[in-house]
Amino acid sequence: MTLKISATELRKKLFSLLSKLEKHPHTVIHIMKHRKVIGELSSPSLIKKGGTASKALLQMGQKFKTLKMPSDLSQNYKHYLYGIKK
Numbered sequence: 001m002t003l004k005i006s007a008t009e010l011r012k013k014l015f016s017l018l019s020k021l022e023k024h025p026h027t028v029i030h031i032m033k034h035r036k037v038i039g040e041l042s043s044p045s046l047i048k049k050g051g052t053a054s055k056a057l058l059q060m061g062q063k064f065k066t067l068k069m070p071s072d073l074s075q076n077y078k079h080y081l082y083g084i085k086k
Contacts, residue, residue, distance in 0.1 A: 001028070002027075002029075005029055005030070007039075017041065025043035
């Protein structure tokens, strides 16, 4: 079930709407402003669980941990970036 509610009305009825979401988790509340949807309230159980992108980033981070960075990088950054020697 989908409810459409104005932002002003949402401020007034927030706690009652949250309890309605707890009782009916498949309800989605669209917050409207000037006949456009500006937000959405839904039950946390309906939010999809992610994780594949974060796992891929963690694996990539582990791979780059094995690369050796020079210890004097900040002192000689012009050499590493532009090939300019001191």
